[in-house]
Amino acid sequence: MLEIKDLTIQYGSAAPAVAHFNLSMQPGEILAIVGESGSGKTSVIRAVMGLLPHSGFAARGDILFEGRSILSLNEEELRILCGTQISMIFQDSGMMINPIRRIGPQYVEYIRMHEASTKKQAYGKAVHMLGQMRLPDSDNIMESYPFQLSGGMRQRVGIAMAMTFQPKLLLADEPTSALDVTTQAQIVRQMMELRQRYHTSIILVTHNLGVAAYMADRILVMKNGLIVDEGTREQILRRPQDEYTKGLLAAVPVLEGEMYVS
Numbered sequence: 001m002l003e004i005k006d007l008t009i010q011y012g013s014a015a016p017a018v019a020h021f022n023l024s025m026q027p028g029e030i031l032a033i034v035g036e037s038g039s040g041k042t043s044v045i046r047a048v049m050g051l052l053p054h055s056g057f058a059a060r061g062d063i064l065f066e067g068r069s070i071l072s073l074n075e076e077e078l079r080i081l082c083g084t085q086i087s088m089i090f091q092d093s094g095m096m097i098n099p100i101r102r103i104g105p106q107y108v109e110y111i112r113m114h115e116a117s118t119k120k121q122a123y124g125k126a127v128h129m130l131g132q133m134r135l136p137d138s139d140n141i142m143e144s145y146p147f148q149l150s151g152g153m154r155q156r157v158g159i160a161m162a163m164t165f166q167p168k169l170l171l172a173d174e175p176t177s178a179l180d181v182t183t184q185a186q187i188v189r190q191m192m193e194l195r196q197r198y199h200t201s202i203i204l205v206t207h208n209l210g211v212a213a214y215m216a217d218r219i220l221v222m223k224n225g226l227i228v229d230e231g232t233r234e235q236i237l238r239r240p241q242d243e244y245t246k247g248l249l250a251a252v253p254v255l256e257g258e259m260y261v262s
């Protein structure tokens with residue numbers, strides 16, 4: 001479904017931020033990319049979304065989504081793809097939700113940008129999606145400004161929006177990092193349900209190996225723009241190949257022999 005071949009990402013004339021990145025993903029698979037800040041995680045998923053910042057570009061390699069090169073799509077083709085086939089959630093949904101507008105109008109606008117529906121139909125769809133994310137009192141949420149919601153609720157609104165068109169691939173950049181531990185666990189569980197309900201593939205970017213261990217089928221470890229370790233969850237947790245992964249693992253709290261999400 002997604003294949004990244006020998007991708008190198010550069011910003012301006014600086015040394016590559018990501019180099020020789022390879023990845024192959026099946027439908028319904030959850031892949032975690034872990035690594036410390038600055039290792040290139042966000043660059044990789046922004047490239048998949050065709051959303052690198054202005055100075056950023058793919059200097060080498062290719063990204064194929066269902067056999068089609070994302071790097072060769074024009075703006076209009078990208079706009080159609082993003083939101084319907086591939087969508088993204090962020091650390092605090094900040095990129096998706098405008099902080100100074102009520103949720104309702106922007107959600108309705110977002111839906112109508114991607115499909116021909118009346119405002120009323122779009123409103124209904126939005127309320128339905130909020131309900132799917134188990135947000136109580138959806139109508140009230142539609143009336144709210146983002147700052148009136150808790151971080152966890154905002155994040156669920158972000159996930160609801162991202163899932164509106166049942167994309168095949170969800171890119172989640174540190175989706176739980178801004179949340180307290182309890183809320184983190186709820187969001188993680190809800191993301192797991194997305195795969196069950198919609199068969200969504202997920203790329204989860206996190207610096208938290210505990211979250212990755214809980215959610216992912218496969219884990220990929222990055223450091224300084226390179227993949228330093230890669231394997232099934234079991235392989236990475238039981239037999240980390242790289243010293244760096246061992247260090248990350250040692251930092252994950254263990255509770256009664258099980259690593260837990262924190």
Ligand SMILES: Nc1ncnc2c1ncn2[C@@H]1O[C@H](COP(=O)(O)OP(=O)(O)O)[C@@H](O)[C@H]1O
Pocket residue numbers: 011017035036037038039040041042043044053055
């Ligand atoms: N907008 C940008 N402009 C210039 N360089 C950037 C930009 N974003 C990221 N980089 C470079 O890419 C590296 C990797 O960043 P990033 O992909 O955000 O890593 P991560 O998500 O793992 O923290 C950074 O250390 C920085 O050098």
Ligand SMILES: [Mg+2]
Pocket residue numbers: 038041042043173
């Ligand atoms: Mg990042």
